[in-house]
Amino acid sequence: MASRLRLVGPTPGTVGGFAPDPGVSGKAEGEREGEAKRPEPPRREVTALGGGSEVVHVPRFVARDKAWEWFDCLDRTIPWRRPDTRVFGRLGPQPRDMCYVADEGLTDLKYSGHQADAHSWDEFPVLKDILKAVHEALPGSYFNSVLLNRYQTGSDYVSWHADDEALYGPTPEIASVSFGCERDFVLRKKPTKSQAASGSGEAARKRRKVAAPQQQHSFLLKHGSLLVMRGHTQRDWQHSVPKRAKASSTRINLTFRHVLT
Numbered sequence: 001m002a003s004r005l006r007l008v009g010p011t012p013g014t015v016g017g018f019a020p021d022p023g024v025s026g027k028a029e030g031e032r033e034g035e036a037k038r039p040e041p042p043r044r045e046v047t048a049l050g051g052g053s054e055v056v057h058v059p060r061f062v063a064r065d066k067a068w069e070w071f072d073c074l075d076r077t078i079p080w081r082r083p084d085t086r087v088f089g090r091l092g093p094q095p096r097d098m099c100y101v102a103d104e105g106l107t108d109l110k111y112s113g114h115q116a117d118a119h120s121w122d123e124f125p126v127l128k129d130i131l132k133a134v135h136e137a138l139p140g141s142y143f144n145s146v147l148l149n150r151y152q153t154g155s156d157y158v159s160w161h162a163d164d165e166a167l168y169g170p171t172p173e174i175a176s177v178s179f180g181c182e183r184d185f186v187l188r189k190k191p192t193k194s195q196a197a198s199g200s201g202e203a204a205r206k207r208r209k210v211a212a213p214q215q216q217h218s219f220l221l222k223h224g225s226l227l228v229m230r231g232h233t234q235r236d237w238q239h240s241v242p243k244r245a246k247a248s249s250t251r252i253n254l255t256f257r258h259v260l261t
């Protein structure tokens with residue numbers, strides 16, 4: 001489907017910021033004739049999903065070499081675990097590795113019957129660096145926790161869900177930074193109450209598909225990219241990272257969140 005997309009140019013640097021545009025002259029604030037030209041700022045794409053939901057995508061948020069440095073450090077130093085979770089009543093290993101880091105004293109994160117142990121930011125200086133870059137890119141935002149996922153092969157995935165737990169409040173902002181193997185990130189509109197009432201089985205889903213195709217958006221999340229979900233995205237949409245046979249190497253994803261205190 002056609003998406004309502006705006007392109008915005010943020011400040012240049014090793015890590016892409018979201019400061020105001022340089023202006024009509026194309027010169028950044030403070031820059032004068034004759035001064036060395038700064039490198040091109042990373043492109044920022046804003047997709048309005050409707051109903052107050054918005055996605056911001058910065059494909060080149062972190063410069064390539066820096067992003068590999070961070071990938072290697074995260075891959076080596078994070079105490080990755082693959083816990084058992086309950087999906088549709090069945091207990092089994094989660095189809096990806098995970099780790100959870102949060103400020104001290106925050107409400108615990110629980111999902112799919114799993115209680116994630118929170119590590120401290122002090123254990124992982126690299127996470128503090130990445131958090132700083134995200135905060136600089138998103139002035140006014142404040143993240144106090146991060147859920148880390150590692151997808152070792154294309155068979156690892158995250159199924160359809162929304163990060164709509166009460167601990168994040170009604171309109172959470174979630175900033176997602178990706179490293180390594182590129183993977184598709186797909187958003188689909190949640191069924192309305194009347195659609196949900198028409199049944200949850202495969203037949204009902206097919207009937208609905210014919211009557212009104214489900215709205216869907218797909219983003220290719222590349223090495224060093226940033227994707228931000230805002231507004232009512234968690235209330236009205238679900239997202240997933242589907243299995244991909246061709247994804248042959250490791251991907252690491254960090255979703256920064258603000259837990260209400």
Ligand SMILES: O=C(O)CCC(=O)C(=O)O
Pocket residue numbers: 147149158163176185221239241253255
């Ligand atoms: O890996 C990703 O891009 C998304 C992960 C995600 O949605 C989650 O952990 O809630």
Ligand SMILES: [Mn+2]
Pocket residue numbers: 161162163239
């Ligand atoms: Mn999620």
